[in-house]
Amino acid sequence: xxxxxxxxxxxxxxxxxxxxxxxxxxxxxxxxxxxxxxxxxxxxxxxxxxxxxxxxxxxxxxxxxxxxxxxxxxxxxxxxxxxxxxxxxxxxxxxxxxxxxxxxxxxxxxxxxxxxxxxxxxxxxxxxxxxxxxxxxxxxxxxxxxxxxxxxxxxxxxxxxxxxxxxxxxxxxxxxxxxxxxxxxxxxxxxxxxxxxxxxxxxxxxxxxxxxxxxxxxxxxxxxxxxxxxxxxxxxxxxxxxxxxxxxxxxxxxxxxxxxxxxxxxxxxxxxxxxxxxxxxxxxxxxxxxxxxxxxxxxxxxxxxxxxxxxxxxxxxxxxxxxxxxxxxxxxxxxxxxxxxxxxxxxxxxxxxxxxxxxxxxxxxxxxxxxxxxxxxxxxxxxxxxxxxxxxxxxxxxxxxxxxxxxxxx
Numbered sequence: 001x002x003x004x005x006x007x008x009x010x011x012x013x014x015x016x017x018x019x020x021x022x023x024x025x026x027x028x029x030x031x032x033x034x035x036x037x038x039x040x041x042x043x044x045x046x047x048x049x050x051x052x053x054x055x056x057x058x059x060x061x062x063x064x065x066x067x068x069x070x071x072x073x074x075x076x077x078x079x080x081x082x083x084x085x086x087x088x089x090x091x092x093x094x095x096x097x098x099x100x101x102x103x104x105x106x107x108x109x110x111x112x113x114x115x116x117x118x119x120x121x122x123x124x125x126x127x128x129x130x131x132x133x134x135x136x137x138x139x140x141x142x143x144x145x146x147x148x149x150x151x152x153x154x155x156x157x158x159x160x161x162x163x164x165x166x167x168x169x170x171x172x173x174x175x176x177x178x179x180x181x182x183x184x185x186x187x188x189x190x191x192x193x194x195x196x197x198x199x200x201x202x203x204x205x206x207x208x209x210x211x212x213x214x215x216x217x218x219x220x221x222x223x224x225x226x227x228x229x230x231x232x233x234x235x236x237x238x239x240x241x242x243x244x245x246x247x248x249x250x251x252x253x254x255x256x257x258x259x260x261x262x263x264x265x266x267x268x269x270x271x272x273x274x275x276x277x278x279x280x281x282x283x284x285x286x287x288x289x290x291x292x293x294x295x296x297x298x299x300x301x302x303x304x305x306x307x308x309x310x311x312x313x314x315x316x317x318x319x320x321x322x323x324x325x326x327x328x329x330x331x332x333x334x335x336x337x338x339x340x341x342x343x344x345x346x347x348x349x350x351x352x353x354x355x356x357x358x359x360x361x362x363x364x365x366x367x368x369x370x371x372x373x374x375x376x377x378x379x380x381x382x383x384x385x386x387x388x389x390x391x392x393x394x395x396x397x398x399x400x401x402x403x404x405x406x407x408x409x410x
Contacts, residue, residue, distance in 0.1 A: 012049060
């Protein structure tokens with residue numbers, strides 16, 4: 001049976017089913033249908049079944065097959081069909097999808113970014129943030145959110161997947177030449193892949209700058225999360241010099257530079273150290289990774305005092321107390337009166353106390369106090385204060401407390 005005969009048979013069947021009280025056919029996500037199904041729907045729109053038969057079709061306007069889109073437009077113009085645009089949900093209904101304890105500013109950002117799309121709002125609510133907002137590191141989407149988001153990728157070719165991954169690495173907005181370099185794709189293949197991504201409404205083109213961006217942040221997060229780990233190492237390394245030339249913020253660049261480590265690259269090392277210092281208290285684990293990478297890039301062997309102090313304190317704050325102490329031990333033997341040594345002593349004492357060794361912490365501080373000899377009054381006061389803090393934590397005898405307090409009295 002030919003395709004036209006098959007379509008006519010379906011039309012006759014629908015007429016028969018609708019002859020007894022009418023028939024309503026609803027098709028959701030029509031833009032995801034296969035080619036043959038779209039041709040069938042187009043045939044039924046051109047040659048609607050006789051009798052009380054109604055078809056309700058739902059689709060995304062940017063992703064629908066162009067031929068079927070033309071057929072529907074003609075049907076609307078001829079009065080055989082009516083187009084209904086779904087009304088956006090109210091602000092109150094949108095806010096009800098977000099956590100009650102979220103700040104008003106964050107809620108407004110999510111409403112604007114999502115255009116009050118319920119699906120996006122539910123995903124942002126689960127993440128409690130907008131993916132990629134104010135952070136260079138893409139968050140990992142929960143499995144249910146990732147699964148729903150990847151539905152939009154299912155029609156992509158392998159080439160388009162690769163270009164989407166490169167676009168996710170670069171950030172937004174980006175130009176085709178840059179994404180092609182990161183993806184190792186050029187010429188007609190690159191143009192074809194971008195056309196495919198735009199056709200599937202995964203990427204959109206800014207009408208003024210002609211730059212590209214993902215249609216929503218979830219798509220970028222999903223593309224990044226599903227890219228292979230090994231491939232990402234290479235892609236991040238290729239993206240690093242592009243972003244560095246654009247003068248990006250250290251936090252934005254560090255996530256890429258850590259995969260482009262080259263011994264002697266002092267500029268990249270400096271950027272990584274700046275980012276590590278900025279994230280020391282908010283993400284010490286990441287700060288430790290960046291500091292260690294920077295020290296390996298700048299030179300072989302131990303780093304300078306500030307670098308070593310940064311790495312050691314980051315390790316300690318991330319819970320790796322013993323490793324942090326080992327790093328800070330590398331500062332021993334240097335100028336004991338230098339402020340770096342004082343800070344290292346305070347960090348080592350803090351780690352020892354948290355390791356359940358208050359006696360060791362007291363010995364560290366006492367040794368440093370002997371070296372200062374009361375000559376550096378500010379350093380001496382800081383050490384006495386740390387020793388008092390340690391004594392309080394260890395519930396030392398009252399006599400020792402009085403002695404320490406007396407030492408702090410001007």
